[in-house]
Amino acid sequence: AHEAIRPTDVNRMPEKLTGVLEPEELKLYRLIWQRFVASQMTPARIAQRTAEVTAAPPAGQTDTYLFRASASEVVFPGYMKVAGVEEKKKDENGEEIDRLPPLAEGEGLDCLEWLSQQKFTQPPARFTEASLVKALEENGVGRPSTYAQILSTLINRQYVEKEKRALKPTGLGMNVNEFLVSNLNELFDVKFTAGMEEALDEIEKGSIEWTGMLKDFYEKFLGWMAQAKGPDANPEMVRRLLDLTGTIHEWAPETKRGKRTYSDPTFCESVKKQLDEAAKPISERQVDALKLILARYKAQIPSMDDALIEELGLKNAMVRQAEAAEPPRPETLRKLEVMKNVKFNEPRTVGKKVYDDAVFFASLRDQVQGNKRLSPNQIVYLDRLVMKYSDQIPGFESMTAELGLAAAEQRDDQVSGPLLELMKQIKEWKPAVMRGKREWDDKKFYESLARQFAQRKQLSIKQLASLKKLISRYSAQIENYEQAAEQYALPPAKKKAAAAEKSDETI
Numbered sequence: 001a002h003e004a005i006r007p008t009d010v011n012r013m014p015e016k017l018t019g020v021l022e023p024e025e026l027k028l029y030r031l032i033w034q035r036f037v038a039s040q041m042t043p044a045r046i047a048q049r050t051a052e053v054t055a056a057p058p059a060g061q062t063d064t065y066l067f068r069a070s071a072s073e074v075v076f077p078g079y080m081k082v083a084g085v086e087e088k089k090k091d092e093n094g095e096e097i098d099r100l101p102p103l104a105e106g107e108g109l110d111c112l113e114w115l116s117q118q119k120f121t122q123p124p125a126r127f128t129e130a131s132l133v134k135a136l137e138e139n140g141v142g143r144p145s146t147y148a149q150i151l152s153t154l155i156n157r158q159y160v161e162k163e164k165r166a167l168k169p170t171g172l173g174m175n176v177n178e179f180l181v182s183n184l185n186e187l188f189d190v191k192f193t194a195g196m197e198e199a200l201d202e203i204e205k206g207s208i209e210w211t212g213m214l215k216d217f218y219e220k221f222l223g224w225m226a227q228a229k230g231p232d233a234n235p236e237m238v239r240r241l242l243d244l245t246g247t248i249h250e251w252a253p254e255t256k257r258g259k260r261t262y263s264d265p266t267f268c269e270s271v272k273k274q275l276d277e278a279a280k281p282i283s284e285r286q287v288d289a290l291k292l293i294l295a296r297y298k299a300q301i302p303s304m305d306d307a308l309i310e311e312l313g314l315k316n317a318m319v320r321q322a323e324a325a326e327p328p329r330p331e332t333l334r335k336l337e338v339m340k341n342v343k344f345n346e347p348r349t350v351g352k353k354v355y356d357d358a359v360f361f362a363s364l365r366d367q368v369q370g371n372k373r374l375s376p377n378q379i380v381y382l383d384r385l386v387m388k389y390s391d392q393i394p395g396f397e398s399m400t401a402e403l404g405l406a407a408a409e410q411r412d413d414q415v416s417g418p419l420l421e422l423m424k425q426i427k428e429w430k431p432a433v434m435r436g437k438r439e440w441d442d443k444k445f446y447e448s449l450a451r452q453f454a455q456r457k458q459l460s461i462k463q464l465a466s467l468k469k470l471i472s473r474y475s476a477q478i479e480n481y482e483q484a485a486e487q488y489a490l491p492p493a494k495k496k497a498a499a500a501e502k503s504d505e506t507i
Contacts, residue, residue, distance in 0.1 A: 002372070007033050009249065010037065012033075014026060014030040015274075021466070024465060037082045038080075038423070041079035042076075044074040044076060044078035046074055048070065049070065049072075052066060055067065071099055071100045126167060128165045129167065131503055132167065139194055140197050140198070141193045141415060154464070159176060184225075187221070187224050190290040196217075199213050232281035233280075235281075238287060239314070240273070241294060241312065245301075247301050247303075248297045248300045248301065249300065251263075251264050252264060253298075268293065283338055286287070295317040298318070299442060324372070327373065328371065328373050329379075331404045332368060334402065335386050336365050337430075338399070339386060342361075347359075362382065364378060364381075391457070415488050416449075416463075418488065419467055420453055423478075425479060426446075429474075445470065446467075468489070472492070
Protein backbone atom coordinates (compact mmCIF):
# COMPACT_ATOMS: atom_id res chain seq x y z
CA ALA A 1 0.00 0.00 0.00
CA HIS A 2 1.07 3.58 -0.57
CA GLU A 3 2.25 5.65 2.37
CA ALA A 4 -0.41 8.16 3.42
CA ILE A 5 0.18 11.87 2.91
CA ARG A 6 0.19 13.27 6.46
CA PRO A 7 1.70 16.12 8.49
CA THR A 8 5.20 15.52 9.82
CA ASP A 9 4.11 17.15 13.08
CA VAL A 10 0.45 17.35 14.11
CA ASN A 11 1.29 20.42 16.23
CA ARG A 12 1.93 22.37 13.04
CA MET A 13 -1.65 23.55 12.81
CA PRO A 14 -2.77 25.35 9.64
CA GLU A 15 -3.34 28.60 11.56
CA LYS A 16 0.36 28.73 12.46
CA LEU A 17 1.42 28.52 8.81
CA THR A 18 -0.59 31.51 7.57
CA GLY A 19 1.86 33.78 5.79
CA VAL A 20 4.43 30.99 5.51
CA LEU A 21 2.68 28.97 2.82
CA GLU A 22 1.11 30.24 -0.39
CA PRO A 23 -2.72 30.49 -0.18
CA GLU A 24 -3.21 27.45 -2.43
CA GLU A 25 -0.58 25.49 -0.48
CA LEU A 26 -2.22 26.43 2.82
CA LYS A 27 -5.62 25.17 1.59
CA LEU A 28 -4.06 21.84 0.64
CA TYR A 29 -2.18 21.54 3.94
CA ARG A 30 -5.34 22.38 5.90
CA LEU A 31 -7.19 19.58 4.10
CA ILE A 32 -4.39 17.08 4.78
CA TRP A 33 -4.11 18.13 8.46
CA GLN A 34 -7.87 17.94 9.04
CA ARG A 35 -8.18 14.52 7.40
CA PHE A 36 -5.24 13.18 9.42
CA VAL A 37 -6.55 14.44 12.76
CA ALA A 38 -10.09 13.27 11.93
CA SER A 39 -8.79 9.75 11.23
CA GLN A 40 -7.57 9.52 14.85
CA MET A 41 -10.77 10.78 16.49
CA THR A 42 -13.84 9.00 17.89
CA PRO A 43 -16.61 8.08 15.42
CA ALA A 44 -19.62 10.38 15.28
CA ARG A 45 -23.02 9.33 16.60
CA ILE A 46 -26.02 10.31 14.49
CA ALA A 47 -29.68 9.78 15.36
CA GLN A 48 -32.07 9.35 12.46
CA ARG A 49 -35.77 10.06 12.96
CA THR A 50 -38.58 9.16 10.60
CA ALA A 51 -42.12 10.53 10.87
CA GLU A 52 -45.04 8.97 9.01
CA VAL A 53 -48.24 10.97 8.59
CA THR A 54 -51.43 9.29 7.39
CA ALA A 55 -54.09 11.44 5.74
CA ALA A 56 -57.65 10.19 6.30
CA PRO A 57 -59.62 9.82 3.06
CA PRO A 58 -62.41 12.32 2.30
CA ALA A 59 -66.01 11.19 2.62
CA GLY A 60 -66.95 8.65 -0.01
CA GLN A 61 -63.33 7.69 -0.79
CA THR A 62 -61.21 4.84 0.49
CA ASP A 63 -57.69 5.82 -0.61
CA THR A 64 -55.31 6.55 2.25
CA TYR A 65 -52.21 8.66 1.62
CA LEU A 66 -48.99 8.18 3.55
CA PHE A 67 -46.44 10.99 3.89
CA ARG A 68 -42.98 10.24 5.23
CA ALA A 69 -40.22 12.63 6.33
CA SER A 70 -36.77 11.74 7.65
CA ALA A 71 -34.07 13.80 9.32
CA SER A 72 -30.69 13.10 10.87
CA GLU A 73 -29.41 14.77 14.01
CA VAL A 74 -25.81 14.72 15.19
CA VAL A 75 -25.80 13.54 18.80
CA PHE A 76 -22.01 13.52 19.14
CA PRO A 77 -19.91 15.07 16.33
CA GLY A 78 -16.69 13.15 17.00
CA TYR A 79 -14.34 13.29 14.00
CA MET A 80 -16.83 15.50 12.15
CA LYS A 81 -15.90 18.38 14.44
CA VAL A 82 -12.44 18.77 12.96
CA ALA A 83 -13.44 17.60 9.49
CA GLY A 84 -15.90 20.50 9.29
CA VAL A 85 -18.88 18.44 8.12
CA GLU A 86 -21.12 18.60 11.20
CA GLU A 87 -22.47 22.08 10.53
CA LYS A 88 -26.10 22.27 9.40
CA LYS A 89 -27.77 25.00 7.43
CA LYS A 90 -29.87 27.41 9.49
CA ASP A 91 -33.18 28.96 8.58
CA GLU A 92 -34.13 32.56 9.27
CA ASN A 93 -34.96 31.68 12.90
CA GLY A 94 -31.62 29.99 13.49
CA GLU A 95 -33.08 26.47 13.56
CA GLU A 96 -31.79 23.58 11.48
CA ILE A 97 -34.03 23.28 8.45
CA ASP A 98 -33.72 19.47 8.27
CA ARG A 99 -34.68 18.83 11.92
CA LEU A 100 -38.14 17.46 12.56
CA PRO A 101 -40.35 19.30 15.07
CA PRO A 102 -41.36 17.58 18.34
CA LEU A 103 -43.97 14.94 17.51
CA ALA A 104 -45.93 12.36 19.49
CA GLU A 105 -47.32 9.09 18.17
CA GLY A 106 -51.02 9.40 17.31
CA GLU A 107 -50.90 13.19 17.41
CA GLY A 108 -53.38 14.89 15.07
CA LEU A 109 -52.09 17.42 12.57
CA ASP A 110 -53.95 20.38 11.08
CA CYS A 111 -53.44 21.56 7.52
CA LEU A 112 -52.21 25.15 7.73
CA GLU A 113 -51.32 25.79 4.09
CA TRP A 114 -51.12 24.03 0.73
CA LEU A 115 -47.83 24.72 -1.08
CA SER A 116 -47.39 23.96 -4.75
CA GLN A 117 -44.13 24.13 -6.64
CA GLN A 118 -43.46 23.26 -10.26
CA LYS A 119 -40.25 21.32 -10.86
CA PHE A 120 -38.68 19.91 -13.98
CA THR A 121 -36.46 16.88 -14.27
CA GLN A 122 -32.84 17.97 -14.57
CA PRO A 123 -30.17 15.96 -16.38
CA PRO A 124 -27.33 14.60 -14.26
CA ALA A 125 -24.61 17.16 -13.64
CA ARG A 126 -21.41 16.76 -15.62
CA PHE A 127 -18.49 15.15 -13.85
CA THR A 128 -15.78 17.28 -12.31
CA GLU A 129 -12.36 15.77 -11.73
CA ALA A 130 -13.28 15.22 -8.07
CA SER A 131 -16.70 13.66 -8.76
CA LEU A 132 -15.25 11.41 -11.48
CA VAL A 133 -12.60 10.10 -9.09
CA LYS A 134 -15.35 9.52 -6.51
CA ALA A 135 -17.40 7.56 -9.08
CA LEU A 136 -14.35 5.46 -9.95
CA GLU A 137 -13.82 4.70 -6.27
CA GLU A 138 -17.47 3.76 -5.71
CA ASN A 139 -17.47 1.39 -8.69
CA GLY A 140 -14.11 -0.18 -7.86
CA VAL A 141 -12.50 1.02 -11.09
CA GLY A 142 -8.79 1.81 -10.98
CA ARG A 143 -6.68 2.53 -7.93
CA PRO A 144 -5.60 5.76 -6.22
CA SER A 145 -2.26 5.53 -8.02
CA THR A 146 -3.98 5.47 -11.45
CA TYR A 147 -6.70 8.11 -11.03
CA ALA A 148 -4.43 11.00 -12.09
CA GLN A 149 -3.34 9.05 -15.19
CA ILE A 150 -6.96 8.32 -16.12
CA LEU A 151 -7.85 12.02 -15.94
CA SER A 152 -4.77 13.14 -17.90
CA THR A 153 -5.48 10.54 -20.61
CA LEU A 154 -9.04 11.80 -21.06
CA ILE A 155 -7.79 15.37 -21.46
CA ASN A 156 -4.62 14.70 -23.50
CA ARG A 157 -6.49 12.55 -26.02
CA GLN A 158 -9.17 15.27 -26.26
CA TYR A 159 -11.96 12.94 -25.16
CA VAL A 160 -13.08 15.68 -22.76
CA GLU A 161 -12.37 19.37 -22.31
CA LYS A 162 -12.61 21.51 -19.22
CA GLU A 163 -15.52 23.95 -19.11
CA LYS A 164 -14.97 25.89 -15.90
CA ARG A 165 -14.71 22.99 -13.42
CA ALA A 166 -16.79 20.49 -15.39
CA LEU A 167 -15.47 17.87 -17.80
CA LYS A 168 -17.36 18.30 -21.07
CA PRO A 169 -17.21 15.37 -23.53
CA THR A 170 -15.96 16.28 -27.00
CA GLY A 171 -17.34 14.93 -30.26
CA LEU A 172 -14.30 12.65 -30.49
CA GLY A 173 -14.88 11.37 -26.97
CA MET A 174 -18.54 10.61 -27.61
CA ASN A 175 -17.72 8.79 -30.85
CA VAL A 176 -15.00 6.71 -29.17
CA ASN A 177 -17.35 5.92 -26.28
CA GLU A 178 -20.14 4.87 -28.64
CA PHE A 179 -17.80 2.61 -30.61
CA LEU A 180 -16.28 0.95 -27.54
CA VAL A 181 -19.57 0.42 -25.74
CA SER A 182 -21.26 -0.87 -28.90
CA ASN A 183 -18.47 -3.25 -29.90
CA LEU A 184 -16.69 -4.09 -26.63
CA ASN A 185 -19.50 -3.75 -24.13
CA GLU A 186 -18.32 -6.59 -21.86
CA LEU A 187 -14.74 -5.34 -21.74
CA PHE A 188 -15.78 -1.80 -20.81
CA ASP A 189 -18.49 -2.82 -18.37
CA VAL A 190 -17.88 -1.32 -14.93
CA LYS A 191 -18.55 -4.67 -13.24
CA PHE A 192 -15.92 -6.39 -15.38
CA THR A 193 -13.29 -3.76 -14.56
CA ALA A 194 -14.07 -3.95 -10.85
CA GLY A 195 -13.88 -7.75 -11.08
CA MET A 196 -10.42 -7.49 -12.62
CA GLU A 197 -9.31 -5.28 -9.73
CA GLU A 198 -10.55 -7.92 -7.29
CA ALA A 199 -8.74 -10.64 -9.24
CA LEU A 200 -5.49 -8.66 -9.01
CA ASP A 201 -5.97 -8.41 -5.25
CA GLU A 202 -6.49 -12.19 -5.06
CA ILE A 203 -3.31 -12.75 -7.07
CA GLU A 204 -1.44 -10.51 -4.65
CA LYS A 205 -2.75 -12.61 -1.75
CA GLY A 206 -1.77 -15.82 -3.54
CA SER A 207 -5.35 -17.10 -3.68
CA ILE A 208 -5.32 -17.61 -7.46
CA GLU A 209 -2.62 -18.19 -10.08
CA TRP A 210 -1.93 -15.23 -12.34
CA THR A 211 -1.32 -17.47 -15.37
CA GLY A 212 -4.80 -18.99 -15.18
CA MET A 213 -6.49 -15.63 -14.73
CA LEU A 214 -4.52 -14.14 -17.64
CA LYS A 215 -5.32 -17.11 -19.89
CA ASP A 216 -9.05 -16.79 -19.23
CA PHE A 217 -8.94 -13.06 -19.90
CA TYR A 218 -6.91 -13.40 -23.10
CA GLU A 219 -9.29 -15.96 -24.58
CA LYS A 220 -12.22 -13.64 -23.90
CA PHE A 221 -10.25 -10.66 -25.22
CA LEU A 222 -9.53 -12.34 -28.55
CA GLY A 223 -13.23 -13.03 -28.98
CA TRP A 224 -14.16 -9.44 -28.15
CA MET A 225 -11.61 -8.05 -30.61
CA ALA A 226 -12.87 -10.31 -33.39
CA GLN A 227 -16.40 -9.16 -32.64
CA ALA A 228 -15.34 -5.49 -32.64
CA LYS A 229 -14.00 -5.77 -36.19
CA GLY A 230 -17.53 -6.49 -37.33
CA PRO A 231 -18.62 -8.89 -40.05
CA ASP A 232 -16.46 -9.33 -43.13
CA ALA A 233 -17.61 -7.63 -46.30
CA ASN A 234 -19.48 -9.64 -48.93
CA PRO A 235 -16.85 -10.61 -51.57
CA GLU A 236 -19.45 -10.51 -54.35
CA MET A 237 -20.48 -6.98 -53.39
CA VAL A 238 -16.83 -5.86 -53.25
CA ARG A 239 -16.25 -7.33 -56.72
CA ARG A 240 -19.20 -5.37 -58.14
CA LEU A 241 -17.87 -2.14 -56.61
CA LEU A 242 -14.40 -2.76 -58.03
CA ASP A 243 -15.83 -3.48 -61.50
CA LEU A 244 -17.35 0.01 -61.54
CA THR A 245 -13.87 1.56 -61.24
CA GLY A 246 -12.91 0.06 -64.61
CA THR A 247 -14.39 3.02 -66.51
CA ILE A 248 -12.39 5.60 -64.53
CA HIS A 249 -9.55 6.96 -66.70
CA GLU A 250 -8.69 10.29 -65.07
CA TRP A 251 -7.64 9.83 -61.47
CA ALA A 252 -7.00 12.69 -59.08
CA PRO A 253 -3.31 13.18 -58.22
CA GLU A 254 -2.10 11.51 -55.05
CA THR A 255 -2.09 13.65 -51.91
CA LYS A 256 0.27 13.67 -48.94
CA ARG A 257 -0.87 14.20 -45.35
CA GLY A 258 1.98 14.13 -42.92
CA LYS A 259 4.09 11.06 -43.69
CA ARG A 260 1.29 9.19 -45.48
CA THR A 261 0.50 9.32 -49.20
CA TYR A 262 -3.06 8.74 -50.41
CA SER A 263 -3.77 7.49 -53.95
CA ASP A 264 -7.21 6.40 -55.17
CA PRO A 265 -6.02 4.01 -57.93
CA THR A 266 -3.40 2.45 -55.63
CA PHE A 267 -6.05 1.82 -52.97
CA CYS A 268 -8.41 0.17 -55.49
CA GLU A 269 -5.59 -2.06 -56.75
CA SER A 270 -4.69 -3.11 -53.21
CA VAL A 271 -8.31 -4.07 -52.44
CA LYS A 272 -8.54 -6.04 -55.72
CA LYS A 273 -5.31 -7.89 -54.94
CA GLN A 274 -6.51 -8.69 -51.41
CA LEU A 275 -9.81 -9.99 -52.80
CA ASP A 276 -8.11 -12.17 -55.44
CA GLU A 277 -5.64 -13.71 -53.00
CA ALA A 278 -8.42 -14.36 -50.45
CA ALA A 279 -5.82 -14.56 -47.68
CA LYS A 280 -7.46 -11.82 -45.66
CA PRO A 281 -11.15 -10.77 -45.76
CA ILE A 282 -12.15 -7.27 -46.85
CA SER A 283 -13.30 -5.10 -43.95
CA GLU A 284 -16.36 -2.87 -43.93
CA ARG A 285 -14.05 0.11 -43.48
CA GLN A 286 -12.35 -0.70 -46.79
CA VAL A 287 -15.76 -0.99 -48.43
CA ASP A 288 -16.78 2.44 -47.11
CA ALA A 289 -13.59 3.96 -48.54
CA LEU A 290 -14.25 2.25 -51.87
CA LYS A 291 -17.80 3.66 -51.96
CA LEU A 292 -16.46 7.18 -51.35
CA ILE A 293 -14.09 6.78 -54.29
CA LEU A 294 -16.97 5.73 -56.55
CA ALA A 295 -18.99 8.75 -55.41
CA ARG A 296 -16.00 10.99 -56.17
CA TYR A 297 -15.72 9.71 -59.76
CA LYS A 298 -19.44 9.31 -60.52
CA ALA A 299 -19.15 11.47 -63.64
CA GLN A 300 -16.82 8.84 -65.20
CA ILE A 301 -19.10 5.88 -64.41
CA PRO A 302 -22.01 5.93 -66.94
CA SER A 303 -23.78 2.92 -65.45
CA MET A 304 -24.07 4.45 -61.97
CA ASP A 305 -27.68 5.67 -62.04
CA ASP A 306 -30.03 6.22 -59.10
CA ALA A 307 -31.21 2.60 -59.14
CA LEU A 308 -27.65 1.25 -58.92
CA ILE A 309 -26.76 3.76 -56.20
CA GLU A 310 -29.69 2.50 -54.16
CA GLU A 311 -28.90 -1.16 -54.85
CA LEU A 312 -25.22 -0.91 -53.85
CA GLY A 313 -25.83 1.29 -50.81
CA LEU A 314 -23.96 4.29 -52.22
CA LYS A 315 -26.44 6.94 -51.12
CA ASN A 316 -24.60 7.91 -47.92
CA ALA A 317 -21.30 8.09 -49.80
CA MET A 318 -22.89 10.41 -52.38
CA VAL A 319 -24.11 12.75 -49.63
CA ARG A 320 -20.69 12.84 -47.95
CA GLN A 321 -18.98 13.52 -51.26
CA ALA A 322 -21.39 16.37 -52.00
CA GLU A 323 -20.58 17.96 -48.64
CA ALA A 324 -16.83 17.56 -49.21
CA ALA A 325 -17.15 19.13 -52.66
CA GLU A 326 -18.55 22.37 -51.23
CA PRO A 327 -16.17 25.35 -51.40
CA PRO A 328 -14.31 26.54 -48.28
CA ARG A 329 -16.31 28.63 -45.80
CA PRO A 330 -15.84 32.43 -46.11
CA GLU A 331 -14.74 32.73 -42.47
CA THR A 332 -12.07 30.07 -43.09
CA LEU A 333 -10.65 32.11 -45.97
CA ARG A 334 -10.63 35.19 -43.74
CA LYS A 335 -8.78 33.37 -40.94
CA LEU A 336 -6.09 32.21 -43.35
CA GLU A 337 -5.81 35.73 -44.72
CA VAL A 338 -5.25 37.43 -41.35
CA MET A 339 -2.59 34.84 -40.42
CA LYS A 340 -0.47 35.07 -43.57
CA ASN A 341 2.13 37.34 -41.89
CA VAL A 342 2.26 35.50 -38.56
CA LYS A 343 5.69 34.40 -37.34
CA PHE A 344 5.18 30.93 -35.89
CA ASN A 345 7.01 29.50 -32.89
CA GLU A 346 9.81 27.00 -33.31
CA PRO A 347 8.70 23.34 -33.50
CA ARG A 348 8.46 21.62 -30.12
CA THR A 349 9.00 17.97 -29.30
CA VAL A 350 6.75 16.15 -26.82
CA GLY A 351 7.90 12.58 -26.37
CA LYS A 352 8.33 11.18 -29.87
CA LYS A 353 5.98 13.69 -31.50
CA VAL A 354 7.01 16.98 -33.10
CA TYR A 355 4.45 19.79 -33.11
CA ASP A 356 5.11 22.40 -35.80
CA ASP A 357 2.50 25.16 -36.08
CA ALA A 358 3.95 26.44 -39.36
CA VAL A 359 3.74 23.05 -41.08
CA PHE A 360 0.22 22.40 -39.78
CA PHE A 361 -0.99 25.84 -40.90
CA ALA A 362 0.57 25.30 -44.35
CA SER A 363 -1.28 21.98 -44.73
CA LEU A 364 -4.62 23.65 -43.95
CA ARG A 365 -3.85 26.50 -46.34
CA ASP A 366 -2.91 24.08 -49.16
CA GLN A 367 -6.15 22.16 -48.66
CA VAL A 368 -8.23 25.34 -48.88
CA GLN A 369 -6.28 26.57 -51.90
CA GLY A 370 -7.22 23.28 -53.53
CA ASN A 371 -10.85 24.39 -53.05
CA LYS A 372 -11.47 21.77 -50.35
CA ARG A 373 -13.55 22.57 -47.28
CA LEU A 374 -11.96 21.97 -43.89
CA SER A 375 -13.52 19.38 -41.62
CA PRO A 376 -15.08 20.47 -38.29
CA ASN A 377 -12.03 19.14 -36.40
CA GLN A 378 -9.65 21.04 -38.67
CA ILE A 379 -11.62 24.24 -38.04
CA VAL A 380 -11.29 23.73 -34.29
CA TYR A 381 -7.49 23.49 -34.58
CA LEU A 382 -7.35 26.47 -36.94
CA ASP A 383 -9.31 28.54 -34.41
CA ARG A 384 -6.81 27.56 -31.72
CA LEU A 385 -3.95 28.75 -33.93
CA VAL A 386 -5.70 32.07 -34.54
CA MET A 387 -6.24 32.60 -30.81
CA LYS A 388 -2.67 31.52 -30.03
CA TYR A 389 -1.12 34.11 -32.35
CA SER A 390 -3.80 36.78 -31.92
CA ASP A 391 -1.20 39.27 -30.62
CA GLN A 392 0.34 39.33 -34.13
CA ILE A 393 -2.99 40.06 -35.85
CA PRO A 394 -3.70 43.84 -36.06
CA GLY A 395 -7.18 44.76 -34.82
CA PHE A 396 -7.90 41.22 -33.70
CA GLU A 397 -10.38 42.19 -30.96
CA SER A 398 -12.61 43.98 -33.46
CA MET A 399 -12.78 41.04 -35.86
CA THR A 400 -13.60 38.15 -33.49
CA ALA A 401 -17.28 38.22 -34.51
CA GLU A 402 -16.35 38.31 -38.20
CA LEU A 403 -14.10 35.28 -37.74
CA GLY A 404 -16.70 33.41 -35.72
CA LEU A 405 -14.49 33.38 -32.63
CA ALA A 406 -15.30 34.12 -29.01
CA ALA A 407 -12.95 36.59 -27.42
CA ALA A 408 -10.68 34.91 -24.90
CA GLU A 409 -11.54 35.59 -21.29
CA GLN A 410 -8.76 37.76 -19.90
CA ARG A 411 -7.62 37.66 -16.30
CA ASP A 412 -6.06 40.79 -14.85
CA ASP A 413 -2.52 39.41 -14.53
CA GLN A 414 -0.25 42.12 -13.17
CA VAL A 415 2.29 39.78 -11.58
CA SER A 416 3.57 37.42 -14.29
CA GLY A 417 5.11 40.17 -16.43
CA PRO A 418 7.28 41.72 -13.67
CA LEU A 419 8.38 38.26 -12.46
CA LEU A 420 9.44 37.19 -15.95
CA GLU A 421 11.33 40.45 -16.26
CA LEU A 422 13.14 39.79 -12.97
CA MET A 423 14.21 36.36 -14.20
CA LYS A 424 16.17 37.94 -17.04
CA GLN A 425 18.83 38.59 -14.37
CA ILE A 426 19.52 34.85 -14.07
CA LYS A 427 22.83 34.01 -15.72
CA GLU A 428 23.52 30.51 -14.37
CA TRP A 429 20.77 27.92 -14.71
CA LYS A 430 20.77 24.59 -12.94
CA PRO A 431 21.44 21.63 -15.25
CA ALA A 432 18.45 19.68 -16.55
CA VAL A 433 17.60 16.45 -14.75
CA MET A 434 15.78 13.31 -15.90
CA ARG A 435 12.97 11.91 -13.73
CA GLY A 436 11.70 8.75 -15.31
CA LYS A 437 11.20 9.55 -18.99
CA ARG A 438 10.67 13.29 -18.45
CA GLU A 439 13.29 16.00 -18.61
CA TRP A 440 13.03 18.84 -16.09
CA ASP A 441 14.82 21.92 -17.41
CA ASP A 442 14.32 25.21 -15.52
CA LYS A 443 15.57 27.37 -18.39
CA LYS A 444 13.30 25.76 -21.00
CA PHE A 445 10.35 26.03 -18.62
CA TYR A 446 11.02 29.74 -18.08
CA GLU A 447 11.30 30.34 -21.83
CA SER A 448 8.03 28.47 -22.39
CA LEU A 449 6.21 30.63 -19.81
CA ALA A 450 7.71 33.78 -21.33
CA ARG A 451 6.45 32.82 -24.81
CA GLN A 452 2.96 32.05 -23.54
CA PHE A 453 2.78 35.33 -21.62
CA ALA A 454 3.90 37.24 -24.71
CA GLN A 455 1.08 35.65 -26.70
CA ARG A 456 -1.78 35.75 -24.18
CA LYS A 457 -0.69 38.56 -21.82
CA GLN A 458 -1.47 36.27 -18.89
CA LEU A 459 -0.52 32.98 -17.28
CA SER A 460 -2.87 30.52 -15.66
CA ILE A 461 -3.06 30.36 -11.87
CA LYS A 462 -1.11 27.08 -11.85
CA GLN A 463 1.54 28.49 -14.18
CA LEU A 464 1.94 31.57 -11.98
CA ALA A 465 2.36 29.39 -8.89
CA SER A 466 5.05 27.35 -10.68
CA LEU A 467 6.76 30.56 -11.80
CA LYS A 468 6.93 31.80 -8.20
CA LYS A 469 8.53 28.55 -7.06
CA LEU A 470 10.99 28.70 -9.95
CA ILE A 471 12.14 32.25 -9.23
CA SER A 472 12.65 31.43 -5.54
CA ARG A 473 15.18 28.74 -6.51
CA TYR A 474 17.31 31.45 -8.11
CA SER A 475 16.78 34.13 -5.46
CA ALA A 476 20.55 34.57 -5.03
CA GLN A 477 20.77 35.92 -8.59
CA ILE A 478 17.80 38.31 -8.27
CA GLU A 479 18.61 41.82 -7.11
CA ASN A 480 16.46 42.99 -4.16
CA TYR A 481 14.71 39.62 -4.01
CA GLU A 482 13.37 40.24 -0.49
CA GLN A 483 11.57 43.37 -1.67
CA ALA A 484 10.12 41.52 -4.69
CA ALA A 485 9.08 38.62 -2.45
CA GLU A 486 7.08 40.95 -0.24
CA GLN A 487 5.50 42.76 -3.19
CA TYR A 488 4.52 39.67 -5.23
CA ALA A 489 4.03 37.11 -2.40
CA LEU A 490 7.04 35.01 -3.38
CA PRO A 491 8.47 32.18 -1.27
CA PRO A 492 11.34 33.21 1.02
CA ALA A 493 14.87 33.11 -0.39
CA LYS A 494 16.45 29.68 -0.42
CA LYS A 495 18.93 29.38 2.45
CA LYS A 496 21.29 27.18 0.49
CA ALA A 497 21.45 29.72 -2.28
CA ALA A 498 22.20 32.49 0.21
CA ALA A 499 24.90 30.40 1.88
CA ALA A 500 26.55 29.63 -1.44
CA GLU A 501 26.61 33.33 -2.33
CA LYS A 502 28.21 34.20 1.02
CA SER A 503 30.84 31.49 0.48
CA ASP A 504 31.70 32.94 -2.94
CA GLU A 505 32.17 36.40 -1.45
CA THR A 506 34.52 34.99 1.20
CA ILE A 507 36.66 33.31 -1.42
